[in-house]
Amino acid sequence: MAFLQKTRPSLPRPIFNPLRAACLSLALLTPSGLVASSGLNTLDDAQLRGTATFRYLGFPLYDARLFTSGGTAFSWSQDFGLELKYRRNLTQKALVNSTLDEMARIGRPAPVRDQLQTCFKAVNKGDRYLAVSDGPDAVSFWLNGRKTCTMTYPGIKRSFMSVFLGENTRSAAFTQKLRGQ
Template identity: 70%
Template sequence: MAFLVKTRPYLLPPNNGIWRVALLALCLLVAKGLAASPVTKGLNDAQLRGTATFRYLGLPIYDATLYTPKGAPFSWSEDIALQLTYRKNIKKKALVNSTLEEMDRIGRSVPVRDQLDRCFKAVVKGDSYLAVSDGPDKVSFWLNGQQTCTMTYPGIKRSFMSVFLGDNTRSASFTRRLQGR
């Protein structure tokens, strides 16, 4: 046994006490990370409500996740958090322009190009944007856990979030799944 200690210590039986301490430490770190996430900071009692993948011409563009207070059914009268995790690279200009075009298409356009231009950055595959509403007139944005900005404008929550959650989205089935229906 002494020979193994010197030449091949990885062959020794595992020390379960060390593994238990390591697992406990990992669990505490993960729990702390979740408690401090932008979703839980920005939305009280945030719980997952629904998920959906948005596709364009059959190609997946992003995965969307909706959080509501206590996972309650989606309601415009409650604050919400919407996370988009991108499956492809998209330039900043394309994000800004497509958002404004969609807001205009669904009849919810507002003059916020300058604010969107400050909020949005180019994304690469795997990046996540999170939008969290704070009342009807404020939406804060995070990119990969770092806050990029807070947009304020009368009715901005409904104007922006309607692109994904409104009655006239590009995909009714996407919206239903995202809303958890």
């Protein structure tokens, strides 16, 4: 290192910074499940209830995790969080359109296109979206730990979340696993 300092005096010397080392250690030791914690802290005693991988034509699209208060059984009358970790890149338009199409297909359409366009951003492989309900008429969204919006509409929790957790989803097996049944 002394050689470099003589030939390239502009190079800074490595400095041991205890704060930097502590932050790096914390980041390396934090379980990946806590990525969504910034949104889950709005849910009382959020605990993992179930997990499932959604596949389309055999290709995995996303891994889903359901969080309920205290890990209790899933209930529409209670608030809960749903996290999706994407395995593919998807455009904002694809997310918005497929969500609206599924809401209509299951019989729970809602005129929320403008809100979805605010809430949803394009995702890349590895990105995580977290949706947390707040009563029957509000769902807040976080993308990779940053809040993107709160969508409000009468009954939006049931309309939106039924795409993943309802009685008429694309995959009953996926929904049962996600619900922890």
